[in-house]
Amino acid sequence: MGPLNLYKKGETFVYRKVTVIGLGTLGGFLCKHISEFETVKKLVIVDHDTVESRNVFRSIYDPQHIGEYKVDALADMIKNNVGDDINVTKINTKYVEGTTDLPKSDLVIDCRDVVCDRISEINVRFYISHKTLVIDCRKHVKNPCVYNGSYSIELTKNEINKAAFYAAHSIASGHLDKMIKNNLIQRIDLDIISSSMTKSINESIENKIDMIYEVNGAERLQSVESFIQPILNLNKTQEVEIVVGDYQHKELEEIFNSISEINGDLRTLVPQNSLNTSMDVMQALTDLVKKQPGVSNFVIIMREHHGKKYIELLEETGAA
């Protein structure tokens, strides 16, 4: 094995040829994800084992594959999935570092369910431990060779596939490249997305925010952060005023206080440094909107009046 031969495209490293050792539950799903990368043109799969009936419940293999070598079964599945877009090389042997010859690759991944010494040939070991995906990019690791064979907790097929997806994502996003260069070991909670979604949905329900988007020819989700970040920055230096209506009509309040018994709540002043996240901003905005009669949808605009920046809420009406 030579040094990593990475193809650099812009800022992201792209692996052209990837080797995966160990085609069990995690390795099988990972190979499927990697084979779907547009950039990976060659995949080397290494495993000496056959598919057993106990494998099919949580792995990528089907009952029809029972008895076949894992390399054969997986190569067929990849071919059926992506056709000839990727060249798959099968190595049907038990891998022992320093003894087994591997073709030169950009990335060598270890997905075996055994813990072995790792010298320098393997770039990363992926495994699952206590509902976390562990990405181990250390080299020269000494371990007694212990057979695990199964995960310490019961995981569903979906959870293992999710772990494989995160592993594939770490490769595609370039995170793995940084980790390899720094010999890092990292854990990723398998429930991280569902936890994040639960939090986000609960916040949305609480704030009654259905969706936030802009329309530019076609409706699409807008990057809330890009719009809200200037508001957060503004609040670091000054209190932020949020107004409904024209700032210049502020001086008319006295007139209307004399003719109306009910004073509306059309402005709010957010103290400096009290907005820390985008949800804080949305909370401040929706608090004011909820006080407005009959307002459902609105537009937020950053305004400036005599050098002072403020946020204007513009009501959307269905006027004809």
Add this chain to the structure above:
Amino acid sequence: MDFIESRIVIAPLVNDLDITQKCYVYKAQIIPRQIIEKKNVYDIVYIDPMWIINGFVIITENDKVIRIIVFGHHPNVNDNLYCLPEEKKGQIFNKTFYEHFIQTLQTYYYDNCYYKVPPSNIKYKKAKSMFVKLNQD
């Protein structure tokens, strides 16, 4: 700039309920500020003076807004009557309503309008804005 309140009490109806009709006359100029079209906001940077609103009259029945007469040309006004969306009809007239309506008159809603201002009369530029849709419950 002035605001005049007038009151007309209509004769009792058959159900013995009085309807008190009030007119709130707003006498001041309102200059259009922005356009909303397809949920984007455009700031008006120039508009021909003929599009300046010279005031409006809010007519209420038992303090609920029933119609608004606008003095001037506006894409959302037809025969001097502002096209009130359903959710605005029947609202109590107060300062909040007033402020909202000032903003409403300063805004052209081009998604649903009677006509658009001729390009020779207006210049506008897109403003950085974000549209938020709230749940309707």
